[in-house]
Amino acid sequence: xxxxxxxxxxxxxxxxxxxxxxxxxxxxxxxxxxxxxxxxxxxxxxxxxxxxxxxxxxxxxxxxxxxxxxxxxxxxxxxxxxxxxxxxxxxxxxxxxxxxxxxxxxxxxxxxxxxxxxxxxxxxxxxxxxxxxxxxxxxxxxxxxxxxxxxxxxxxxxxxxxxxxxxxxxxxxxxxxxxxxxxxxxxxxxxxxxxxxxxxxxxxxxxxxxxxxxxxxxxxxxxxxxxxxxxxxxxxxxxxxxxxxxxxxxxxxxxxxxxxxxxxxxxxxxxxxxxxxxxxxxxxxxxxxxxxxxxxxxxxxxxxxxxxxxxxxxxxxxxxxxxxxxxxxxxxxxxxxxxxxxxxxxxxxxxxxxxxxxxxxxxxxxxxxxxxxxxxxxxxxxxxxxxxxxxxxxxxxxxxxxxxxxxxxxxxxxxxxxxxxxxxxxxxxxxxxxxxxxxxxxxxxxxxxxxxxxxxxxxxxxxxxxxxxxxxxxxxxxxxxxxxxxxxxxxxxxxxxxxxxxxxxxxxxxxxxxxxxxxxxxxxxxxxxxxxxxxxxxxxxxxxxxxxxxxxxxxxxxxxxxxxxxxxxxxxxxxxxxxxxxxxxxxxxxxxxxxxxxxxxxxxxxxxxxxxxxxxxxxxxxxxxxxxxxxxxxxxxxxxxxxxxxxxxxxxxxxxxxxxxxxxxxxxxxxxxxxxxxxxxxxxxxxxxxxxxxxxxxxxxxxxxxxxxxxxxxxxxxxxxxxxxxxxxxxxxxxxxxxxxxxxxxxxxxxxxxxxxxxxxxxxxxxxxxxxxxxxxxxxxxxxxxxxxxxxxxxxxxxxxxxxxx
Amino acid sequence: xxxxxxxxxxxxxxxxxxxxxxxxxxxxxxxxxxxxxxxxxxxxxxxxxxxxxxxxxxxxxxxxxxxxxxxxxxxxxxxxxxxxxxxxxxxxxxxxxxxxxxxxxxxxxxxxxxxxxxxxxxxxxxxxxxxxxxxxxxxxxxxxxxxxxxxxxxxxxxxxxxxxxx
Numbered sequence: 001x002x003x004x005x006x007x008x009x010x011x012x013x014x015x016x017x018x019x020x021x022x023x024x025x026x027x028x029x030x031x032x033x034x035x036x037x038x039x040x041x042x043x044x045x046x047x048x049x050x051x052x053x054x055x056x057x058x059x060x061x062x063x064x065x066x067x068x069x070x071x072x073x074x075x076x077x078x079x080x081x082x083x084x085x086x087x088x089x090x091x092x093x094x095x096x097x098x099x100x101x102x103x104x105x106x107x108x109x110x111x112x113x114x115x116x117x118x119x120x121x122x123x124x125x126x127x128x129x130x131x132x133x134x135x136x137x138x139x140x141x142x143x144x145x146x147x148x149x150x151x152x153x154x155x156x157x158x159x160x161x162x163x164x165x166x167x168x169x170x171x172x173x174x175x176x177x178x179x180x181x182x183x184x185x186x187x188x189x190x191x192x193x194x195x196x197x198x199x200x201x202x203x204x205x206x207x208x209x210x211x212x213x214x215x216x217x218x219x220x221x222x223x224x225x226x227x228x229x230x231x232x233x234x235x236x237x238x239x240x241x242x243x244x245x246x247x248x249x250x251x252x253x254x255x256x257x258x259x260x261x262x263x264x265x266x267x268x269x270x271x272x273x274x275x276x277x278x279x280x281x282x283x284x285x286x287x288x289x290x291x292x293x294x295x296x297x298x299x300x301x302x303x304x305x306x307x308x309x310x311x312x313x314x315x316x317x318x319x320x321x322x323x324x325x326x327x328x329x330x331x332x333x334x335x336x337x338x339x340x341x342x343x344x345x346x347x348x349x350x351x352x353x354x355x356x357x358x359x360x361x362x363x364x365x366x367x368x369x370x371x372x373x374x375x376x377x378x379x380x381x382x383x384x385x386x387x388x389x390x391x392x393x394x395x396x397x398x399x400x401x402x403x404x405x406x407x408x409x410x411x412x413x414x415x416x417x418x419x420x421x422x423x424x425x426x427x428x429x430x431x432x433x434x435x436x437x438x439x440x441x442x443x444x445x446x447x448x449x450x451x452x453x454x455x456x457x458x459x460x461x462x463x464x465x466x467x468x469x470x471x472x473x474x475x476x477x478x479x480x481x482x483x484x485x486x487x488x489x490x491x492x493x494x495x496x497x498x499x500x501x502x503x504x505x506x507x508x509x510x511x512x513x514x515x516x517x518x519x520x521x522x523x524x525x526x527x528x529x530x531x532x533x534x535x536x537x538x539x540x541x542x543x544x545x546x547x548x549x550x551x552x553x554x555x556x557x558x559x560x561x562x563x564x565x566x567x568x569x570x571x572x573x574x575x576x577x578x579x580x581x582x583x584x585x586x587x588x589x590x591x592x593x594x595x596x597x598x599x600x601x602x603x604x605x606x607x608x609x610x611x612x613x614x615x616x617x618x619x620x621x622x623x624x625x626x627x628x629x630x631x632x633x634x635x636x637x638x639x640x641x642x643x644x645x646x647x648x649x650x651x652x653x654x655x656x657x658x659x660x661x662x663x664x665x666x667x668x669x670x671x672x673x674x675x676x677x678x679x680x681x682x683x684x685x686x687x688x689x690x691x692x693x694x695x696x697x698x699x700x701x702x703x704x705x706x707x708x709x710x711x712x713x714x715x716x717x718x719x720x721x722x723x724x725x726x727x728x729x730x731x732x733x734x735x736x737x738x739x740x741x742x743x744x745x746x747x748x749x750x751x752x753x754x755x756x757x758x759x760x761x762x763x764x765x766x767x768x769x770x771x772x773x774x775x776x777x778x779x780x781x782x783x784x785x786x787x788x789x790x791x792x793x794x795x796x797x798x799x800x801x802x803x804x805x806x
Numbered sequence: 807x808x809x810x811x812x813x814x815x816x817x818x819x820x821x822x823x824x825x826x827x828x829x830x831x832x833x834x835x836x837x838x839x840x841x842x843x844x845x846x847x848x849x850x851x852x853x854x855x856x857x858x859x860x861x862x863x864x865x866x867x868x869x870x871x872x873x874x875x876x877x878x879x880x881x882x883x884x885x886x887x888x889x890x891x892x893x894x895x896x897x898x899x900x901x902x903x904x905x906x907x908x909x910x911x912x913x914x915x916x917x918x919x920x921x922x923x924x925x926x927x928x929x930x931x932x933x934x935x936x937x938x939x940x941x942x943x944x945x946x947x948x949x950x951x952x953x954x955x956x957x958x959x960x961x962x963x964x965x966x967x968x969x970x971x972x
Binding site for chain 1: 826828829833836840841842843844845846847848849850852853855882883884886887893897898900901902904906907908909910911912913916934935936938939940941942943944945946947948949950951952
């Protein structure tokens with residue numbers, strides 16, 4: 001070595017590995033309009049499909065006449081449930097173990113339900129003809145209120161299963177009952193409540209919302225009759241699952257189905273499920289022998305594919321009078337709409353809702369969830385969260401504030417007193433989850449110090465006094481949320497989808513020149529996987545990230561995986577990537593030992609090379625070893641340098657964070673302005689801080705939308721009244737607050753690189769933080785729980801009910 | 807339906823087409839000219855993913871008919887980079903400042919920002935936020951989009967870009 005030899009640190013920096021703010025690879029095409037999204041795909045002879053949809057929420061379908069539609073020039077075919085019955089596809093299985101109509105079969109169960117599918121030469125003709133399908137309906141009484149769904153006189157939504165006493169998740173106690181699911185120890189929790197000094201009970205509602213990615217759901221199906229093969233391009237967060245489900249439903253052998261998810265314009269859970277549009281496009285392609293494109297419009301997207309939340313959570317906390325929590329109970333009614341098409345791991349009908357004990361050391365806890373059918377769209381996806389985790393985080397974080405209020409304790413002090421302590425990790429919750437790692441007090445202290453929490457409370461006190469004296473009409477709210485997520489599904493002992501264990505995968509091939517390709521079972525929808533997975537490989541293998549191509553979404557080439565949602569890409573496929581790298585590295589070490597004529601154990605790893613211990617000038621770089629792997633491997637060794645890993649994580653990961661929001665609320669207009677929002681996240685090892693920060697910004701903005709304005713609302717006749725961007729609130733740059741981000745790092749002990757996943761944390765923590773800020777503004781007036789969304793009207797109404805306008 | 811002949815300039819090239827009078831400009835650009843930059847994100851002119859620059863104005867191409875723009879001069883994201891492939895300062899800024907994630911809103915956002923900077927060379931943060939409020943982004947939370955536009959404004963004016971203190 002001489003002075004010109006780069007140091008280890010210099011070499012490491014050039015790799016652009018983990019911890020580096022590497023610029024994104026995918027941006028080069030996106031900033032030039034050269035992404036390849038589904039609607040960009042054009043095939044020779046391609047047809048377009050469009051739906052005729054139900055104007056009614058609940059009605060019998062007496063007759064469907066497609067004559068006029070079929071007669072429109074350019075229309076190739078019109079498909080109804082009768083057509084689908086000939087191929088046994090009028091109904092399809094859902095991920096939750098229920099069945100769902102593909103096209104209305106005798107009845108419609110929610111407004112905008114798919115009734116007929118028109119296939120035409122162009123999209124305008126398809127839309128024209130869809131209007132001409134004549135459907136005779138006979139209206140039925142409808143119900144859109146989940147709390148009334150199991151009453152004696154509730155209209156029966158699902159006549160197909162009305163006499164079925166046993167559902168996919170156990171006994172059903174009413175024709176509109178989907179399941180009852182419980183976790184925790186009821187007797188122990190009841191005992192805690194019987195003995196408690198103080199208890200609170202509040203109905204906490206998380207309204208129905210929709211993920212609303214900017215690109216809607218869409219697909220192109222192309223069936224090759226000669227080969228008997230189907231190629232399906234689509235907006236799929238989980239392309240392999242779509243292939244398997246597609247094969248099971250269509251009976252086309254799985255190896256003859258090619259599912260390809262190209263660039264995806266945002267997913268947020270909306271693109272996990274299988275929708276009637278996909279089935280109809282496939283059938284249409286089989287029927288016509290031509291490729292068929294189906295593209296949802298925004299109204300169809302908001303009103304039919306994959307709502308989220310709609311949880312009615314009666315939440316109770318028991319505590320001692322000095323503020324130590326002793327028990328938690330939550331009874332929830334979950335509105336699943338007309339079909340249980342919830343996207344959860346199959347055995348978990350309420351997802352991972354039992355993370356509801358949150359970040360606190362509850363000795364006893366019990367939850368019970370009843371799913372019910374209503375005349376609303378099916379779905380129940382995890383909108384930027386792990387399965388039902390955001391509902392749980394909202395309930396516990398709201399309830400903790402309500403209990404603090406009753407105890408006359410500061411919400412931060414009350415939380416601090418009950419947070420799981422660092423020395424308790426790995427911590428087993430009252431629901432049996434084993435939290436992998438955490439340092440909660442450090443995070444909360446850092447957050448409080450950074451924002452000057454004590455001073456803020458002082459200021460708030462003065463503001464409230466001024467308000468009482470009539471000197472101001474503004475109230476100051478300080479919102480706090482300390483959340484713990486459970487992500488990275490998942491251990492196969494806990495989680496499967498339709499029997500497929502929720503592992504994930506990475507396959508890495510290093511080429512002779514030291515570049516390579518990594519293919520994975522996940523699928524980016526904007527998370528920047530092409531950038532970050534390469535960073536993991538760069539650090540693990542000592543090859544520059546720029547020399548690694550990352551490919552996802554093609555089920556013919558990618559190893560099997562369960563896809564991207566529930567913050568599972570980094571915890572599961574990220575782990576698979578590291579493990580595959582380690583297999584490659586082990587082989588490279590043997591090659592290096594052979595070339596350097598030393599024993600394997602005499603070598604040590606140094607950033608990008610194996611060097612002889614005590615003699616660092618004798619080394620072989622990974623690039624040299626890649627070349628050697630293809631021409632001078634040790635005798636008896638297979639040539640080549642590649643590996644595949646299917647990673648079944650030993651546990652979930654448990655990211656956490658402390659968020660603080662300062663808000664000013666005008667009691668006369670109901671408008672509120674976020675003065676400050678500080679988010680501290682701990683996602684374990686940080687792969688790309690730039691991308692993490694971007695994920696936090698985006699998730700907080702979605703949380704802001706949810707807390708402050710989003711709702712998929714139905715009127716009592718079952719009309720969905722918020723199905724376009726006229727009525728469904730998406731924040732613009734003007735409303736969106738400025739975000740301050742911060743972090744602590746507590747690696748996951750069971751993950752190969754210690755990473756926990758981050759994309760969903762800001763949604764999970766953000767929603768209760770905003771809501772707590774609004775509620776905190778009014779808390780000193782005796783108000784305990786103002787329901788979301790906190791738009792101006794609702795906030796004004798809350799102020800009015802408190803007598804503030806007299 | 808009877809078709810009409812239209813001609814216009816798109817990204818400095820003369821183009822022609824035969825369209826139904828009801829054909830939306832966005833469909834003409836995407837289906838007939840095979841552009842992939844302008845996207846469709848809503849049906850109500852709210853999202854701005856279809857934004858193009860038309861005769862010196864930012865226009866949502868889902869809200870105009872192709873026949874209305876006969877003779878117009880249109881620029882889309884495909885016409886932003888220099889002929890030699892050098893990215894426009896905005897394209898560079900979006901990448902440098904991590905102003906995009908899924909990339910679906912990006913072409914419309916950049917084309918809108920292009921016109922904003924033509925109208926106001928040195929916009930304040932509030933002016934940028936107002937200026938792009940017709941374009942929705944679901945991924946980034948806008949903060950880095952604002953930075954990306956500031957980066958481009960500085961670059962175009964030839965002054966060094968300094969990130970505002972958080």
